[in-house]
Amino acid sequence: MPSLIEPTQPIAGFETNRIALRDGITTRVLDTGTPQGADPSAPPVVLVHGLAASIEIWRDILPTLAASYRVVAFDLPGFGHSDKPDVDYRALSFFVPMFHAFLDAAGIDKGHMVGSSLGASLLIRHGSRHPERYASAVCANPGGFGTHIHPFLRVPTIPGLGAVMSRPQRATNAFGVRIAVHKKAKRTRALVDEVDAFSRLPGAHRAFVRTLRGIATPLKVKEMDVFEREARQFEALEIPTRVVWGEQDRIFPVAQLETVQDYMPSARREVLPEVGHYPQIDAPDAFCTILLDHLHEAEQRLSHVRNKSR
Structure with a gap:
């Protein structure tokens, strides 16, 4: 099936480029x-x-954020309409340096970083190494704070068979949408079509499987001790941070917020009821309210720091 989203097609009325x-x-x-x-x-x-997401996952919050702020979004390499090289898609050797390269290429010296799922964990890993690039951070339903991952995402990690068993199929992609998006009305045919189309792009399945194998095995989550050190280091840097979690998240259960409190006690924690793994889909208005409140507070802090340095 060809992609339903052309690489140059606007998203929420905003142009895209390479x-x-x-x-x-x-x-x-x-x-x-x-x-x-x-x-x-x-x-x-x-x-x-x-x-396995793309810029499109932000479409429902882009107009609200863009009314007050410059907003920059991109496709993580391996997903969306990015290149999908034949590499090991590991956090520290691939995603962290690629995100840093993106900030450099986009001319972003410092930003208010907002991450979702893998993207939220990436912010903690990258920010612990490059805090000078962070004005603030919002982490929505991040991975790394617990051992539970939905079994659906463990299947691709099975040696040999996993890649075959998780090959792109519409029914499988529809199930993935079902466990990630809590509200039935938000699990539209158009969303399933979009997810299915992106999963079939050349190299997308390989990136999906290798990313998951870098995170977990069929029985455990890898390198949790490493992520704990990174999260505690991120905490020590005093970057203004909020962690947002959907109460009905079936990918990473909301109980993992207890570990957030342990590793990052100064991070403000927000739980959204009747929301699954993607608050930007299930509850875009409520998520935007949290984001705008956080951004306002972070900007006030930056202004206070600038005034003190004069």
């Missing part, structure tokens, strides 16, 4: 520009999606 990262890898980027009346020197809001 950008070169590193090692010959390019990806798609959306930049809303600075809205009229906003401070052009203010850090932009940078949106980082998760596993």
Whole structure:
């Protein structure tokens, strides 16, 4: 099936373009520009999606955020309309340096980072190493804070058979949408069509399987001790942070917020009822309210720091 989303098609009315990262890898980027009346020197809001997602996952919150802030979103390499190289898709050796390369290529010295799922975990890993790039962070339903992952995402990690058993099929992709999106009305045919189309792009399945195998085995989550050190280091850097979780998340259960409280006690924690793994889909208005409140507080803090340094 051909992709229903062309690489240059606007998303929520905003144009997309391509950008070169590193090692010959390019990806798609959306930049809303600075809205009229906003401070052009203010850090932009940078949106980082998760596993097997794309810029499109932010479409319902883009207009609201872009009314007050410059918003920049991109396809993580391996997903969406990015290049999908034949590499090991591991967090520290691939996603962290690729995200850093994206910030450099986009000319973003410092940003308000907003991550979802894998993208949220990526912010903690990257931010613990490069705190100078962070004005603030919002992590929505991040992985890494517990051993439970829905069995659906363990299947691809089975040696040998996993890649075959998880090959793109519409029924399988529809089930993936069902466990990730809590509200039935939000699990539209158009959303399933979009997920199914992206999963069939050349190299997409390979990236999906290798990313999961870098995270987990059929029986356990890998390198949890490493992520704990990164999260505690992120906490020590005093980056203004909120962690948002859908109460009905079936991918990473909301109980994992207890570990967030242990590793990152200063992070403000928010639980959204009747919301699954993607608050930007299940409850875009409520999620935007949290984001705008967080951004307002973070900007006030930045202004206070700038005034003190004068």
